[in-house]
Every structure is written in C-alpha cells, then in structure tokens.
Amino acid sequence: MVSNENGSFQLLTPVTEVVAGHAITVKFRANVVDDVYLLLNNATGSTLVPPNVEGDTLSYTFPSSFKNKAGICSWNLVYNGLSHEEGQLNILPNNSYPVLETYLGPRSISAGNRDFSMLVIAPTDSYDNPLLDSTRIDYSFQFKEAIQNEFVYTKNLIGWERIFSPKESGQILVAASYDNVNSKEFVTKVYPSIPTDFRIIFERNHKFADGNQQIAFITDIIKDEFGNVITDGTMVTFNIESSENMILQTVGTTLNGIAKGKILHPNKEQRWNVTAYVIGAAQSNTLVVDFEKAIKSFDIEISKDSTTVFVKNMKSFMQQLVPDGIPITMIISKPNGELIETKTTTTRFGKGSFSLTKDFLIKGSYEIRIESAGITKTENLEIE
C-alpha cells in the first residue's frame, strides 16, 4: 500500500511469473481513478495502458505485444507524472506449441572428416520466444546405410552441432525434433576430397604424323585419398612437351573420374612427352608418344610457261593420297639468297599448286623451296 497526498494504490494481483500468451491483468485498489496509467517496459519497447475502472478497482490488461513476449516485463503505475507502484513479471516461454527453426550449412562439404556442416536449431514457442536454455533437442543424420540419433541441449537460445564429413562422398540428410515437433529434411552434399595421382594412356588410330588423325589421352579413374571418384567436371590439363621443346596442351574434364583430352597428330615426325595434371593437386605418369613420318616424299613440277608450281604425289603411309589440308609452304628466293616471296597453300587430292604471275617475276633464275610435312625440297626456275 502506497499512499501520499495525491493518491494511494494497493496491488491486488501479486503475480511474478506467467507463461507467454496467457492473459495478464494487474489490479489495484486506488482512491483516484482518473489519469492513472500502467507503463509497461520489455526488451522491445514501452507502452502506456489505460485502466478498466470498476468502483475503486483499477485493472490493467497487458496488450498482446507484451503478454506474448517472453522475458522480463516491468511495470510502473503512473499518476501525476510520478511512479507510484512498480513491479516486474517474468514471462516464460509457452511450451505448448513449439516450433523448430533449423538451419544447416554450408550445403556442400568435402569428404575426409576435416570439413563440416553446422546444424543450428532454435526451438521457439508459438509466439516466437526461444525456449529456455538446456532444452533437449534430438537430431538424426543419415549417411548411406547408417542413421545416427543424437541430442543437444540449447544454450543461449540455440542448440548447435557440427556434422563432420565422412570419408566417403555422398549426401547427408539431417533432421531435428523436439517434443513431437519435427524439422524439415536438410541435405548437405559430401563432395570427394582432393584428387590424388593417377595414370594416363593414349589411344590413336595409327602412329603416323599425318596431321589429320586425333590422338586421345585418357586418364584412369581419378580418386581422392579415400578412394572416392573425384567430382564430375574436374579439369585435367594434358601437358605435351614436343621434341621441338614446345609446350602444347589439351584439356579434359572428368566424367566418372575419367578425363579425355584430344589433339591432332603432328604433321611431321615428333616425339611427345605427355603428363596430365589436376593443377596443384595431382599428376600422372609421363607418356612417351612417337609419331613416324607419314609422308615420305613429294614431287615438284613447274608448268612449261613457268606460271604454276605444282606439288604432286604427296602420299601417306599406305601410298594413299594424303588427307586434304596438309599445309605446303613455298619460298622463292634469288640464287644469292635474297627472299622474293613466301606463299602457303594446303593440299587437295594429294596435290597443291602455287601460281606465279609471270608479270612480276622478272627474267632471271630463282630458287624455289617447298616445305611440307617436315620435308624440304628445292627446285630451280629460269624465267626467260
């Protein structure tokens, strides 16, 4: 009972603990009934509540935004700008209709017990109040054949657990439950770990350097350190060191652990040393691939009017005409070595030709050098 010259108030409902969502009414007996308000304060804000007056009893009903919010809610009875009575209510979470807020992330991890996804569960009541600490949450996770059931207690509003990746790749399904309330099914993918060294082989139709067939380099099934086949799409670089000390390159992406890179045969005799890499992680053995000469020789013929140079009889390893498209280079120079012109063409039906517009080749002798498939031949030309 508080009284002073302005009024006296007596609390009739000395409650200190209620459950969220239940109706809360605070009553006072008072000698004044006008302009007496109850000031409510909780973690999210304040409000003034007007009384419901019945005789000399003032009753204040908490609005839903205050009665539903778990935590401390303090009140002050305010009259004439002064606080006359004060008290506080501990509003407890309402356990009757709990809800589970569940998170699992990241959505993908790599195999091998190092990487993990984290399961976070925040159990709340139907008014979105977190349940009290040390609430027990059950959770389960499934990987392949095994299903494990575990539990965790909430602390600081949440319960959390790391789910470490197994050594095998696959996917882990996770679910949580509390008091017959169940979460959705959550998935985290377990990707294979880093690739380990592997072997490569090559496949080709023949051993000749005809510049037209493809050679394929194929890896065996690339696996990680736990024996998982590495992810589809992993980039494998096939590094080719030619006998001319040039670094050539083809690439492949894996499918079921196997990558295949293709490249054309060279068009002249060469030896290739091929090593494949998953860069930074794994590498293969080094293959040695030899290509033999496909074109042994060709003939040069100059037309009688000296306007055309024909390259003929380009035959491949079975005396067949070489496939179309073998590049031929012609270099015309003077006997003293002065370069006149370089021309290139490609073969068609085993032949190639260069036209010499005679208007421009002035009288004199010239040396014509033809290069193709690693073979060089020279011919002399006299223009009268």
Next chain:
Amino acid sequence: MKQRSNTLLILALFIGVGFHGSSIFFTLESTYDALIHLFFADHYAQSWFEPWDYRWYTGFTVQSYPPLVHQTIGILSYLGGLKFGMFTVALIGIVLFITGAYRFGLLITGDRKIAGYTSLLAVFSSTFIETLHIFGQLPSILALSILLHALPEIYLWIKSGKLRYLATSLSLIAVTVTSHHVTPIFGMVFFIFPLIGMVVMDATKDQVQHNRAITFKVFWFQFKKLFWRIVIFGFGSLILFVFCILPYWLNSKKNPITQVPIPHGSRDNFLEVTSSGLVFFLIPWGILLFLLPYIFYRFYSKRYLFFGLSFTILTILGTGGTTPIPRLALGETAFNILTLDRFTLWATIMALPIFGEFVFRLVEGDLRVYIQDRFGSIYHKIVGGSIAGGILLMVVFTMSLDYFRPSQPQKINMLPIVNFLGQDQHDQWRYLPLGFGDQMAWLSAQTNAMTVDGNYHSARRLPELTTRAIERLENSKFRGVEGIGSLQQFLTVPEKYNLKYIFSNDKFYDPILYFCGWQRLQQLENGIMVWEKLNVPPIPAIISKEDVSNWLKIIWGIIPLLTVIVAFIINIQWVWLRALKSKKLPEGLFLKYAVSYDKFSPKIVFTSHIWAFFLLIVFAYGGYQAYLNHAEQIAPKNVLMAYYDALDFKEFTRAYSYIDPNDQVSLSQYMLEVSVTDGILSSYAKLDSIGVDIIEESDNYAKANVHTQWITPLEKIKKDYEHDLIKVNGKWFIHAKGFDNDLPPDQFLSSNGTSYFNHGRRRITTQQTNHEDVLKQPVLEILKAKLVKFDNGYSIIGELQNVDDIPSDVVLKATLYNDENQELANYNAKYQMKHKLMPKEITSFRVDFEGIAWSSTKDTIPPTFDPDEFTPVSLSEQPTKFNLQCAGNSATTDLYKSVALQELHIEENSIRGTLFNFGIQEVTIPQLLLSYYNSDKELIWVDHRFLKEGVRIQRKQTFDFSLNDLNGIQTINNSLENCFVNGLPNASISRKMFPNRIPSHQENLFQPTPGRGFDFIKVEVNGYIGNPR
C-alpha cells in the same frame, strides 16, 4: 455580306485528317521522338504530381521538359490507353496545324482564297510530313500550330488595341509555352517580331496614300504610337513564359545541362554528309526550293520586309555546317546544343502563305494569264503539272523514307520482356536494353523496372553518360569510341548501378558482354536474348531523389492543362462562330491589306526559270556522280573497294560478281565457303577504313595490298590482304583465293561431358528463396596477386583457381590504397581473365583501373572509333596496397573447354601457332590469355589476344601475335594479405581446401620464351561461342 465557308479549308481538313490521321498509325511508333513523349505521358498517368521518375538514368525529373503534351496524353490514357492518347494528340495536332496554316495565310495575304490554298499546301508540305511521320515531334508541332493561331490575335491586339485580343493572344501564348520551350523562345524572335514589324508597316500605310510614301520617319512615328501595346504584349508573354513553366526554369538552373554536345545530323556539312542533307535540307524544303526566287521576291516587298529578314536568317541557320555562317552567328555553344533542323522547319512554314499565293496566281490568277499569253496554255499545264507532281513526289518519297531506310529496328514485341521483368523479382535490379532504338522508351513505359539508360539525354546525371557524346547506351555502337567505351564501364562494373539484366536485340554486343563476364540466360519468345550478370546486389529499398517543394509540384501539375482550359474558354465562341458562321464575325483587320493580283512580274518568271534550270542541272550532276560511284570495275582500286564494301555489308552475291569468272568458282561454292567462316571479323566487325596499295600493275594484271581496319565490339582490328587482279573484257576482277582445304578427322562424332543445371527447389511463391535452397558460393583460391606499374598505369595481376567441386562464375574486384589506407580507385576484371571456371581450373587475371573517360579532357575526344581506347584512372597519390575481393557463384553455362593448343612456334618477339577444336561447339571468338614470367618463374604480366577468326568443330585455326615488351615493369606490392574470397580471407581457404598444394604443376606448363623483359610464358585458351547448341 454573308461569309461562306471556305471550301478549300474544308477540303484541306478533310484530306489532312484522312491522310495523316490514318497514316500515323503506321508511322508514329517508329519515329524518333513519339515514344519518348509516350514514356513521359506514362509517368504523368502514374503519378501526376510527382516529378521524379526513377526509371531512367538512375532517376531524373520530368520537370526538365514542358509537360502539356505529356499530360494530355496521360489524361487521355485513362480513356483508352497510352497509344490512344498519343494518336489523339497527334490528330489534334494535325487539325490545329491545318487551321493554323489557314489563319497564318489569311493574316499574311489577307485573302481567304489564298489562305485556303495555304492550308491545302500545308497538308502536303514535306516539312510537316517529316516532322510528324519521321521525327514524331508532337510537342513541337502543337506549339507551332498554336503559335500560328496566336499570330492573328497578336496582330489584332497591336493594331486595334482591343483588350479581348490581348486576352486571346496571351492565352494562346500560354498554351504554346507549356507545350514546348524552344518554339516560343525562337517563335518570339522569328515570328512575332516580324509580325510586329508588319503591323507597324500596315499602320504606316494607313497614314499615307500609297506604298512609295512609306518612309522611315512615318514608320517610326507609328511605331511610337503602337509602342505601349507592343510592350504590354511583350511583358504579358514574358510573365507567362516564366510563370507557366516555372519549375522547368528552376530545374534548369539547379541542374544545368552538363551533357557534352551530341553530334546531330542537322549540324553536318550537307554537301559532305549527303544523307543529312537529304533529311535536313532537301526533304523539308521539297518543292519550295524551286520557288525560292518568288518567295524572296515577295518577302522583300515592303509589307513583308521583316518576315523577309526573318525568313532569310532561318534559311541560313537551317543549312547547318554547310557554311560557317550558322556557327559564327549562333556561337559555338548554341550551335552545338541546338538542333538546327527546327530553323528549316520554321522557314518552310513561314513560306507557306507565299507558296499559297503563288499557287493561287498560277491556278487562277495573273501568273496563269501571263504564262498562257506568253508561252501558251500547254506550257501552263506542264508547269502546273510539274509542281503538282513535284509536291506529290515529295509526299510519297518522305512517307516512304522509313520504309526503304528504316531508322529504327523492327518493331519489338515488348510483352515477353515486360513479363520477364515482372517475374521472379527481376525488377529488383536495373536492366539495359541494347539495340532497341527509340522503342526502349515504349518498354520503359510498360514496366516499373528501372534502367541505367534513358532516351532524354538532357536529363542525365551520371558522369559516365554526361561526359560522352552518345545518345543512348542502347545504340552505343553508332557512337564509336565514346559509345562502346561508355557501355564497357557499365558492363564491367555493373554492381555500381545494380545492373543485372541486359536485353540484347543486336548480336554485335554479344562478344563484349561475354568477355565482360556476362552470361546468356534465355532467349525470349520475341527473339530478344537476355543476358545476366551474377553477384550483383539488388537495388536498395530506398533510393535517393532530388525533391522539389510541393507548390512547384502543384503548379506543374495544374497550370498546363489550365492554360488549355482558359484558352478554350476565351477563344471558344470565336472558334464556334468561325466554324458555324451563325453570326457575322468581325472582319480581321488584316483583310484590307490584301493586294490585287493583276500583273505578274515577268522578271520573276524569268529568274525562276533560270533558277529552276540551275537546280535541275545540280540534281543531274548529283545523279551522274552517283552513277560514277557505281562504276566499280574500271580500275583495280575500284574493284577492291567495291569488293570489301560488299563483304562489309554481307552482300555476298555482289562480292562474288567481282571474282574472276575464269577461276571457275561457282556462286554456290563461293557462298558456301564464305558462309562457313565465323568469328569476330566475319560476324561482328564493321569496316572502318580501307586503303589500297597497288604494288605492281600492268595492262591486264595487278597486285595490290589492301589495308583494312575493322571495328568490332572488342577491339579495333587491322588486317592486310594481298590480291591478284585480272582485267577481262575491260573489267577488272579479283583473282579468287584458295580456300582452306583442311579436312576434319571424323565425319560423325560423339562427345560426352558434364553439363549442369541449377534451379531453386522452392515452390512458386512471392517470397525470397528459402535459406535451404541457397547454394553455397563456390570456393576460389587466389594463388598469386601483385600490384604492378607498367606504362604509367597500375594493374593488379595474379592467378586464381576454382578449388570447389562445382563450376564457378568469377567476379573480381580490386581496390587500390595508398600508405594511409585511403582508397584511391577500384575496378573489376574485364577481358584479362576466364570468367567461368570448371572445378580445379586456373585462370590468370589482370585488373586495370579505368577512369571515366575524357571527363577531364572534354575537348580532345578522339574523332574515330577505337574500342581499345583506355583511360587510366588519374590517381592523386601513389598506390601501395591493394584489396582483392573475389566472388564465386555457381555457373552452368559457357563452360566449353575443348580447344587444344595444337602447334606453337616462338620467334623473336612473336608467337605463332594453331588451335584445334576437338569438341562439338564452334568457338566463334577464341581468346588467348598470355601470362609472362621472369627467370624465377614469377608472374610479371598478363595480357590477352583475340583471334580474328573462329575455330570450327574439328578444325584448326592459326594465330600469329607479337609478344609484349615488358622492360620497365615494376612490382609495387606482392602480398596476398588483403585477398578475400566470398568475403573470407584467402589464407584460411588455402589452408582448408588445399593444404598440400604442389606448386611445380603450374611451372611445368610454362613455355620457355626468351623475350623483352620475360623468360617464360603460359598460354591459356578461352572462347566465346556465338551460337551454343
């Protein structure tokens, strides 16, 4: 005396509304301006009083354009939609123009019949047809028409001093002002001043017996008498001028137009740029050109003297850059801001009454009598027929101009785009249309989504746009350097503008989009390709705007339509009476100054004949020149130029006709071999310049080097070709080149690989994606990064790897800091990286810091196109540190990697080789990334090269590039400390994902290449696929 309805005016209205009113439905939507006004109208229809519109230019105010026409369309749109509003306003404009021409004709000549002829000629005037049907300048037409209606009222006020005429004239001026701002400013000078002169002249004439007695003294006396009326009218209109569109003036003061001048055809030299001459001179003048002697003769008679002066000035100003006079007269600034075609428009409108008078005299007046007497009636019919034929020819020619030379892309069905923007919260980001022409305004009007572009360049605010002389980003390819340069900045750093979607209607832009890191999302059913950029944040919920006070908003929303209502009330009874003739109208005072046409001056007939003859000779000469240009095979140079022109325009049949027929290449063979080549040069290039060097030439043979420069969206390409030429039967032909005989190994092939698809698993809902459906960002690792200084520019170079198990799109943002950790500049990686990486794939990268080009050197904008143009950012201080933010996002497209480096030859400072495509997609634009290393195998520079031709499936493609000279490159900072991936420190990723990295793998791929400043290079292949299958 009872007034009779003027049959000629009724005929003019009848034909005018029938002809223009029906044809606008086929022309107006493809004009330059009409759709812009439609967009503004849509703004008013949506929020009448709010001047801020967020949809263009990251926000602009519509108080930058007088609102009457837009508000009228807006209000009419409530009845039948925006287009209904636009066509209704156009119809009103047509009626007002014809009646305005009638009243102007009556004012000038004082003869109803001649006024009737004037209105009829106005219907067919090529200048009006062009303004309406080609330019679509609705506000200009309306303002001019109302000005024409105002002129008789002004005359009557000054002459009679009756206040009702002051009210009518000022009410009409107010409507003019709220319709268009430029028309009343210049209309005042070029129409009203001469009109005042004419009034004073008429008043003077009242004082004297005949014209000869008019002296300057009498004139001055009359001027003083009428002075106060002139002043009252002048002040009245000035007040209206300021007050009616006050918010416009305040806005102009607050946001002065910072836009650099945008080239306009009306400022060209019409003799050099003949297309501009056609559109801005020949068409508007049309048949009037032949009558110029008569027009000048009449305008320089005493009564019209001031109109004569005005007409002369307008004519000269309208000739643009043909003579230096307009530039000198207007001054450099005004010359570069104004579009000069409006002067020609006004001149030709001003000439209409005189034209009407001429036709009257020719058809039923003294000229007819003179010609019939002098040359016979047949000749009279010929002259009359020629003029009528000439008018009709110009009408048909002008109307069909857009048909033969479309100024706009084909009409685009916007519905799929509007739907796309509406779906799936796509309007939370900005979009950018490319290759839409002026139809972009129609798209904007239909959606609430925002774009960084816009179609009213006076309202721009972004410095990236105001510093460039480009109309729109959307058609930036037509503006060369500035255009592509501006576009590149938006494409490289789209996060800055929340720009996520691009609608491409022009495949020219596709390569630049790809190499800037954009990806194709889908092709809409109207054929528009949607491109998307990952890792762009949505537009914030609150965006800034420039607010103005409420009273400005209110007067802006109310006054314009109010002026129309007031003008309507004041003028209504007059219009009504005029239309119904129910009551006798007060005679217009100007009617008594009609002259009688009894003797046509023979001198003018003679002069006109000479002039017409001269013009015909000029046209004939022009025609002959055109013919000469078509004589393509008279010399080796001509045939080569013609051949490359044909190739440029993809006219392969024409190109084939220049090939030596003795080469026995059939047309189908030629077409086949040309059509299979794809690549940046054959599919995305435009010939910029060509030079032909004839190396050797004899009577029947020639050998030539052709030096070409091609513009592509990515770079300027120089290419030299060598040709042998042969003369056969007096015509030169090009000797056919041999084609590549390369034969692919297989005919039928199979390929398998991993393809990806990503979709949200959520149900269809309007909510954000559920958290469990958000994919993890792929993890990348930055392997190397360093800040280097080279050629006075700073760059960040390095290498990064996708260490995740899914393919990743990579966005790389680098920021430079000085010693005090102050940010100096930031930019994103552009061409020098692979933006899409497979798991465990590596790319080298380089980030250059580009400034807003030419912002400091406005006057030295390079005149020709150069897409390579690069403006290094100007840094106030020396950068010493850098921050690298790298973001991965799961990628599912553009992951084609099946290109092998088949051959390689290193020569002194150059690299030559062959690529081989072993997969099943044609690589349209292959790109090589060249990384340079020093003797310690440390990365020192990264550069890129585009191959000019594509690599077809199972085919080879050769390349030959020079290597950089890297002497003088300087490493400033070589630390991975401030490198972050998806917001996490790079070092932690490295520890977790790749604890035992083997660095030697990378080094084994280096090609020893002794060069200028480097010892090794690494070649990486990347490629754009134009038509993925």
